[in-house]
Amino acid sequence: MEFRYLGNSGLKISAITYGNWLTHGSQVENDVATQCVRAALDVGISSFDTADTYANTKAESVLGEALKGERRESLEIFTKVFWPTGPGGKNDTGLSRKHILESINGSLRRLQTDYVDLYQAHRYDPETPLEETMQAFADIVRQGKALYIGVSEWTADQIREGVKLSKELGFQLISSQPQYSMLWRVIEGEVIPTCEELGVSQIVWSPMAQGVLSGKYLPGQRPPEGSRAADEKGGADMIKRFLRDDVLERVQGLAPLADEAGLTMAQLAVAWVLQHRNVAAAIVGASRPEQVAENVKAAGVRLEPELMVKIDEALGDVVERDPAKTSENAPQERVA
Numbered sequence: 001m002e003f004r005y006l007g008n009s010g011l012k013i014s015a016i017t018y019g020n021w022l023t024h025g026s027q028v029e030n031d032v033a034t035q036c037v038r039a040a041l042d043v044g045i046s047s048f049d050t051a052d053t054y055a056n057t058k059a060e061s062v063l064g065e066a067l068k069g070e071r072r073e074s075l076e077i078f079t080k081v082f083w084p085t086g087p088g089g090k091n092d093t094g095l096s097r098k099h100i101l102e103s104i105n106g107s108l109r110r111l112q113t114d115y116v117d118l119y120q121a122h123r124y125d126p127e128t129p130l131e132e133t134m135q136a137f138a139d140i141v142r143q144g145k146a147l148y149i150g151v152s153e154w155t156a157d158q159i160r161e162g163v164k165l166s167k168e169l170g171f172q173l174i175s176s177q178p179q180y181s182m183l184w185r186v187i188e189g190e191v192i193p194t195c196e197e198l199g200v201s202q203i204v205w206s207p208m209a210q211g212v213l214s215g216k217y218l219p220g221q222r223p224p225e226g227s228r229a230a231d232e233k234g235g236a237d238m239i240k241r242f243l244r245d246d247v248l249e250r251v252q253g254l255a256p257l258a259d260e261a262g263l264t265m266a267q268l269a270v271a272w273v274l275q276h277r278n279v280a281a282a283i284v285g286a287s288r289p290e291q292v293a294e295n296v297k298a299a300g301v302r303l304e305p306e307l308m309v310k311i312d313e314a315l316g317d318v319v320e321r322d323p324a325k326t327s328e329n330a331p332q333e334r335v336a
Helices: 030-042 054-067 097-111 130-142 156-169 191-198 209-214 236-242 245-252 255-261 265-274 289-298 305-318 324-328
Strands: 003-005 012-014 016-019 047-049 076-081 116-121 146-151 173-176 201-204 279-284
Touching (some): 016 030, 030 289, 054 097, 097 130, 116 130, 116 173, 130 146, 130 156, 209 236, 245 305, 255 265, 255 305, 265 279, 265 305, 279 289
Parallel strands (some): 016 047, 047 076, 076 116, 116 146, 146 173, 173 201
């Protein structure tokens, strides 16, 4: 396993981070989820990413149970706050002081830990003053309930203002968690340059573009049974943007390039995001333990510059690069 510093901090995390967005508490049984976590530990993964909203808090509980008994100091546990939890009441969402302070206590209880290494704003809250949000994060850090603060899917301007306030309040905002893959590069134009300037790292989600970059979805054919695209509960809406025949045809052109690198297509996708110096980690999930062992082989792989050029040529104009997509996909008001 390769370990990288997270932002301008002394914290190191595993370059492959295990995430349980669409699996724990919903898609797979708890015993299989535990087996996947154990498999992650066995291959050297020490960083685990979850969120209170995943499976409406169940994912945190499953992860906490799976990690019970492990040396806490050897783990880096990340969770998030923003989206609705519980019954979805008027204060069960957003980044108000009330919701943040109540949410961290619930997350710690479910994760069976006294602190999380990284507490992340799952989205930007347009209805709460940023000063209120950042003051609540500062208090959580001072209370020892979180060591560092991060954000997810914030624009470059939002990140800049968040970092400014964090410094004024005496804590570190060190990470951004955006979607990033060969097919979805919207952070390259603005978010990444801003983060490089400010000392903020990326922990990227969906490096395999919801599984499309594994090559298992073929143009003109129905999605395989049991795949994410066939599961209305498992992210089918998220994957639709990549299931156009023109995209799938281009993705199939990556197969010989993966062979050239001695990797599977999925490993090539993960290795590709890890080539960027501002990316500290790629989040991967698993519904079977053996998937973890396969994904981890992407850690430490160096792709030659010539191969990176060939990948760009193979994908051509199906790559999404518009920086405006970050704000377009963000909530314009709280989701209750």
